[in-house]
Amino acid sequence: xxxxxxxxxxxxxxxxxxxxxxxxxxxxxxxxxxxxxxxxxxxxxxxxxxxxxxxxxxxxxxxxxxxxxxxxxxxxxxxxxxxxxxxxxxxxxxxxxxxxxxxxxxxxxxxxxxxxxxxxxxxxxxxxxxxxxxxxxxxxxxxxxxxxxxxxxxxxxxxxxxxxx
Numbered sequence: 001x002x003x004x005x006x007x008x009x010x011x012x013x014x015x016x017x018x019x020x021x022x023x024x025x026x027x028x029x030x031x032x033x034x035x036x037x038x039x040x041x042x043x044x045x046x047x048x049x050x051x052x053x054x055x056x057x058x059x060x061x062x063x064x065x066x067x068x069x070x071x072x073x074x075x076x077x078x079x080x081x082x083x084x085x086x087x088x089x090x091x092x093x094x095x096x097x098x099x100x101x102x103x104x105x106x107x108x109x110x111x112x113x114x115x116x117x118x119x120x121x122x123x124x125x126x127x128x129x130x131x132x133x134x135x136x137x138x139x140x141x142x143x144x145x146x147x148x149x150x151x152x153x154x155x156x157x158x159x160x161x162x163x164x165x
Contacts, residue, residue: 061077
């Protein structure tokens with residue numbers, strides 16, 4: 001009886017392992033090539049201000065701005081995106097780009113790295129105090145990766161140029 005019991009347990013374990021190592025793939029019709037951020041908002045640490053939308057500029061592989069109906073994942077493949085939050089000086093003490101929350105509008109199976117959860121410092125100032133921003137990547141369901149630079153600063157402060165990204 002013990003032998004039957006042990007063999008049954010071993011058989012169940014082998015079947016479970018075999019099922020666990022079986023690879024399953026999504027059907028190609030469900031792979032999404034989109035790796036674009038359609039909108040992003042910044043809000044204060046207390047998040048009671050409702051947030052403010054950033055200005056998104058998309059660049060193709062040649063560094064040219066792509067917008068409007070021409071903007072598709074294919075038309076900007078190999079390029080990058082820039083998201084700017086140019087804060088009015090009236091917002092001092094209300095929205096702080098060195099301690100803020102970010103939310104992004106994405107579609108389907110996009111993955112953002114590093115994640116957007118938690119407080120962020122989107123100024124990321126260098127030794128001279130010039131805002132450099134932060135960089136994230138957005139990966140589509142088909143594996144295409146797009147880089148975004150997110151930068152926030154108050155009007156009149158120094159910032160980097162898109163060519164330096």
